[in-house]
Amino acid sequence: MTERGILIVLSGPSGVGKGTVRKAIFDSGEMDFAYSISMTTRKMRAGEKDGVDYFFRSKEEFEALIESGGLLEYAQYVDNYYGTPLKYVEDTLNSGQDVFLEIEVNGAMQVRSKMPEGVFIFLTPPDIKELKSRIMHRGTDEMAVVEKRLEKAVEEIKMMRYYDYAVENDKVENAVNKIKHIIESEHLKVPRVVNQYRKIIEEM
Numbered sequence: 681m682t683e684r685g686i687l688i689v690l691s692g693p694s695g696v697g698k699g700t701v702r703k704a705i706f707d708s709g710e711m712d713f714a715y716s717i718s719m720t721t722r723k724m725r726a727g728e729k730d731g732v733d734y735f736f737r738s739k740e741e742f743e744a745l746i747e748s749g750g751l752l753e754y755a756q757y758v759d760n761y762y763g764t765p766l767k768y769v770e771d772t773l774n775s776g777q778d779v780f781l782e783i784e785v786n787g788a789m790q791v792r793s794k795m796p797e798g799v800f801i802f803l804t805p806p807d808i809k810e811l812k813s814r815i816m817h818r819g820t821d822e823m824a825v826v827e828k829r830l831e832k833a834v835e836e837i838k839m840m841r842y843y844d845y846a847v848e849n850d851k852v853e854n855a856v857n858k859i860k861h862i863i864e865s866e867h868l869k870v871p872r873v874v875n876q877y878r879k880i881i882e883e884m
């Protein structure tokens with residue numbers, strides 16, 4: 681039987697750099713895990729593609745999927761829905777491959793209760809001033825949305841204690857390296873390795 685893959689959940693406050701760090705991890709091409717593309721009802725931004733950045737869906741389609749139990753988790757974030765399609769995550773983990781989620785904190789807490797064996801990583805800002813500045817400089821939102829994201833970010837930082845690891849996003853490269861080390865270490869944990877070698881051990 682194939683060993684189930686590890687579920688890795690990257691979360692943290694709005695504007696801390698989750699998307700940037702996730703992209704840098706996947707662009708490095710070194711990691712052997714799958715990115716779970718989220719579904720959202722928010723408008724597609726310039727340069728984004730349906731089925732690559734997100735599955736862009738209507739509110740009705742999204743709510744139908746909630747009803748049918750098709751989402752591992754979902755959250756309403758700044759007036760839009762965001763969620764993780766369940767089937768892809770299950771199928772990929774069962775095939776033995778690790779799955780990487782980059783989601784906001786409420787969704788991460790839902791995953792925590794449904795799949796507690798996952799590895800939960802909280803990305804932290806160097807300080808609040810820097811977090812504010814990152815939210816402001818993203819430049820993709822109107823001022824009112826920026827304000828909402830800021831307020832939310834402060835609440836979100838309080839959720840850090842529910843995570844397994846805290847990684848500071850001072851420089852993207854540092855955060856990426858720390859996350860890679862965490863995932864490598866998780867693969868070396870004895871219960872996992874013992875499972876992989878169970879057959880050999882039984883024959884000893």
Ligand SMILES: Nc1nc2c(ncn2[C@@H]2O[C@H](COP(=O)(O)OP(=O)(O)O)[C@@H](O)[C@H]2O)c(=O)[nH]1
Binds near residue numbers: 763
């Ligand atoms: N709960 C949940 N949050 C998600 C999901 N996908 C993305 N998000 C989060 O939704 C928030 C807004 O994402 P987005 O509109 O793309 O903006 P940006 O990532 O801040 O540029 C971010 O905090 C994402 O991490 C998901 O499937 N579930």
Ligand SMILES: Nc1ncnc2c1ncn2[C@@H]1O[C@H](COP(=O)(O)OP(=O)(O)O)[C@@H](O)[C@H]1O
Binds near residue numbers: 695700
């Ligand atoms: N380590 C970093 N140093 C400086 N700026 C960063 C860093 N990481 C991300 N940023 C910038 O901060 C802003 C928010 O990043 P983003 O990835 O959209 O955050 P999130 O997905 O957590 O909302 C972007 O303008 C991004 O370029």
